[in-house]
Amino acid sequence: MQDIAEAAGVSPMTVSNCFRYPDRVRAKTREAVMKVAAELGYVPNMSAGLLAAGTSRVIGAVLPSIRNSSFYRYVAGLRQAATAEGHELITMIAETPEEEFSAVQTLLGLRVAGIALVAGPHAPELRQLLELSGTAVVESWGGDKAIGRGVSYDVGAASRALTRHLIAQGRRRIGFVQVSGGGGHRYTMRLPAFRQEMFAAGLSDSLVLTVRAADGFGSGAQILNEFLALEPKLDAILCPTDVVAAGAVFECQRRGLEVPGDIAVAGWGDYDIGRQLSPSLTTIAPFSDEIGQGAVSILLGDAPPSEGPLLTPYALEIRESA
Amino acid sequence: MQDIAEAAGVSPMTVSNCFRYPDRVRAKTREAVMKVAAELGYVPNMSAGLLAAGTSRVIGAVLPSIRNSSFYRYVAGLRQAATAEGHELITMIAETPEEEFSAVQTLLGLRVAGIALVAGPHAPELRQLLELSGTAVVESWGGDKAIGRGVSYDVGAASRALTRHLIAQGRRRIGFVQVSGGGGHRYTMRLPAFRQEMFAAGLSDSLVLTVRAADGFGSGAQILNEFLALEPKLDAILCPTDVVAAGAVFECQRRGLEVPGDIAVAGWGDYDIGRQLSPSLTTIAPFSDEIGQGAVSILLGDAPPSEGPLLTPYALEIRESA
DNA sequence: ATATAGAATTGTAGCGCTACAAAAATTTGT
DNA sequence: ACAAATTTTTGTAGCGCTACAATTCTATAT
Numbered sequence: 001m002q003d004i005a006e007a008a009g010v011s012p013m014t015v016s017n018c019f020r021y022p023d024r025v026r027a028k029t030r031e032a033v034m035k036v037a038a039e040l041g042y043v044p045n046m047s048a049g050l051l052a053a054g055t056s057r058v059i060g061a062v063l064p065s066i067r068n069s070s071f072y073r074y075v076a077g078l079r080q081a082a083t084a085e086g087h088e089l090i091t092m093i094a095e096t097p098e099e100e101f102s103a104v105q106t107l108l109g110l111r112v113a114g115i116a117l118v119a120g121p122h123a124p125e126l127r128q129l130l131e132l133s134g135t136a137v138v139e140s141w142g143g144d145k146a147i148g149r150g151v152s153y154d155v156g157a158a159s160r161a162l163t164r165h166l167i168a169q170g171r172r173r174i175g176f177v178q179v180s181g182g183g184g185h186r187y188t189m190r191l192p193a194f195r196q197e198m199f200a201a202g203l204s205d206s207l208v209l210t211v212r213a214a215d216g217f218g219s220g221a222q223i224l225n226e227f228l229a230l231e232p233k234l235d236a237i238l239c240p241t242d243v244v245a246a247g248a249v250f251e252c253q254r255r256g257l258e259v260p261g262d263i264a265v266a267g268w269g270d271y272d273i274g275r276q277l278s279p280s281l282t283t284i285a286p287f288s289d290e291i292g293q294g295a296v297s298i299l300l301g302d303a304p305p306s307e308g309p310l311l312t313p314y315a316l317e318i319r320e321s322a
Numbered sequence: 323m324q325d326i327a328e329a330a331g332v333s334p335m336t337v338s339n340c341f342r343y344p345d346r347v348r349a350k351t352r353e354a355v356m357k358v359a360a361e362l363g364y365v366p367n368m369s370a371g372l373l374a375a376g377t378s379r380v381i382g383a384v385l386p387s388i389r390n391s392s393f394y395r396y397v398a399g400l401r402q403a404a405t406a407e408g409h410e411l412i413t414m415i416a417e418t419p420e421e422e423f424s425a426v427q428t429l430l431g432l433r434v435a436g437i438a439l440v441a442g443p444h445a446p447e448l449r450q451l452l453e454l455s456g457t458a459v460v461e462s463w464g465g466d467k468a469i470g471r472g473v474s475y476d477v478g479a480a481s482r483a484l485t486r487h488l489i490a491q492g493r494r495r496i497g498f499v500q501v502s503g504g505g506g507h508r509y510t511m512r513l514p515a516f517r518q519e520m521f522a523a524g525l526s527d528s529l530v531l532t533v534r535a536a537d538g539f540g541s542g543a544q545i546l547n548e549f550l551a552l553e554p555k556l557d558a559i560l561c562p563t564d565v566v567a568a569g570a571v572f573e574c575q576r577r578g579l580e581v582p583g584d585i586a587v588a589g590w591g592d593y594d595i596g597r598q599l600s601p602s603l604t605t606i607a608p609f610s611d612e613i614g615q616g617a618v619s620i621l622l623g624d625a626p627p628s629e630g631p632l633l634t635p636y637a638l639e640i641r642e643s644a
Numbered sequence: 645a646t647a648t649a650g651a652a653t654t655g656t657a658g659c660g661c662t663a664c665a666a667a668a669a670t671t672t673g674t
Numbered sequence: 675a676c677a678a679a680t681t682t683t684t685g686t687a688g689c690g691c692t693a694c695a696a697t698t699c700t701a702t703a704t
Binding site for chain 1: 360362363365366367368369370372373380382387388389390391393394397401410411412413414415424425427428430431432433447450451453454455538539540569572576594595598599600
């Protein structure tokens with residue numbers, strides 16, 4: 001900074017102001033300083049700045065995986081909102097609770113302005129660590145017991161809406177696919193809602209299959225086969241993701257079953273593949289980018305401060321498959 | 323730190339050593355300090371540490387997108403190697419050259435130990451900024467003109483191998499799909515290699531179609547149709563990614579064309595979908611995790627120092643589709 | 645019991661920056 | 675032209691930590 005100041009003929013303090021509070025410096029001076037800085041390749045040391053000022057302009061997000069594209073829109077929303085508020089977003093990938101804990105420690109070490117978590121299994125000490133740190137935290141897809149505050153759409157309502165839609169279409173033997181491992185927590189609200197609606201319609205709510213993880217087409221095929229072994233007259237299935245639903249549709253085609261003629265297949269998540277597929281998938285669109293935006297607004301303290309999670313919209317996308 | 327030191331009855335310096343050089347502290351002392359730190363939720367301020375020590379244990383990676391899963395294995399490799407070397411990995415997503423430039427500025431501001439870029443269009447000032455900064459840089463999938471040093475498999479050799487394979491299978495009218503926009507640079511080596519082999523075999527190398535971006539199934543279908551309009555006797559196509567290839571396969575099925583009977587379809591990248599699909603896709607497996615590991619080894623200075631890019635392995639995966 | 649090598653622990657100074665208040669320069673009003 | 679109001683610029687002190695050297699403690703040999 002000293003070098004830039006000398007080269008530009010101003011004091012170090014003016015250089016600092018140019019980067020941190022451009023408005024406080026006259027345009028002419030600022031341009032001269034910025035020019036010299038660009039020539040010398042000077043980028044302010046954020047660490048020193050953070051240390052001196054005590055506040056950071058970086059938000060950290062921990063993602064459970066980038067194995068599939070499900071977090072693309074979420075991250076886009078985070079990034080867009082962070083940028084709009086003059087912050088930067090850094091992400092860390094953590095596939096296990098232990099890795100997540102370690103990622104949070106790193107983010108805390110960096111003294112980021114806020115941390116965006118994704119709901120799922122967490123290390124038991126995580127909540128306490130974050131509370132003691134005093135860092136702003138938000139848990140996306142989190143509900144009432146979220147670490148920090150939750151941001152999510154109403155998963156239960158979405159699940160009920162989708163179930164009701166299938167029933168309204170005349171489906172009677174509806175199978176539900178439950179996810180246990182991995183990001184299981186993000187799915188837990190769906191089953192009770194499904195059961196509730198099925199019960200209310202006087203239908204059997206016991207056609208439930210549990211799969212470990214919801215990754216890939218393979219599980220879709222497997223699920224379909226298991227369901228058909230369980231209930232040959234199955235006329236609809238509710239899949240945990242569009243990817244699994246796509247796998248199920250492929251398997252239907254292989255077996256000569258018509259979708260939606262013989263079996264209705266519903267997905268979840270409004271993935272690209274669901275739009276491209278023929279038949280296109282009926283699904284729940286979670287507008288994950290709004291979850292990301294909501295998360296940032298909470299972290300930066302400009303969200304409406306109310307009890308419980310911040311609710312974002314969702315939509316039932318009725319397409320060809322169900 | 324002061325608080326921890328007092329609570330544990332040691333000097334601040336010992337607390338510092340516990341976190342930074344655990345071996346320098348007697349096990350008993352260390353445990354006592356760590357226990358207090360855990361209770362109080364103390365996490366060392368990396369910024370202050372960096373400022374004082376002048377070195378960081380964080381590596382930054384800039385990813386062009388997480389829209390599809392293609393970087394999953396790459397990031398896994400980066401992460402694994404970084405962790406093995408006692409470093410942390412943070413990632414930034416940047417979808418345009420401008421965003422990438424800004425991401426690099428942030429990483430530079432954080433004074434990370436090294437920056438891993440992905441080959442593609444860069445902002446013109448990026449190279450100079452990084453050179454002036456003196457930060458270690460590596461460009462994954464980068465070649466001779468990489469910013470910093472390149473790490474990549476031999477894309478040209480892979481393209482030649484795949485082309486030769488198709489020719490050896492008796493294919494004569496082979497279409498090649500070229501990508502222009504987006505991460506185009508990562509694809510540029512493929513076409514010349516394709517042409518070379520086609521020419522060497524006395525075949526026409528002019529069945530080339532250019533698409534803007536290689537995202538999604540939709541483009542696969544479109545490409546197939548355009549190719550067939552161009553050359554009805556087409557007997558093979560080389561797609562830029564497995565996803566596009568899958569889209570082409572779907573379209574073949576829709577049109578009643580047999581794969582590989584009527585048309586051979588080759589993908590690239592060894593994506594999950596290529597293994598799951600029926601017919602499974604013949605593809606190039608790039609072992610992206612090794613690219614990630616190589617990138618970290620270069621950044622941390624323990625890669626064999628030679629001229630040109632660090633070469634990682636690749637494999638021609640011959641499966642059902644070609 | 646004492647000397648000595650080695651391990652463990654501890655002060656000191658300073659990393660690069662910014663908050664804050666004070667000083668200097670500029671603009672505005674009369 | 676001069677004072678007052680406003681804008682722009684500038685020192686000073688200190689953020690939390692670690693390198694390094696100096697000091698204290700522990701284990702071993704004589």
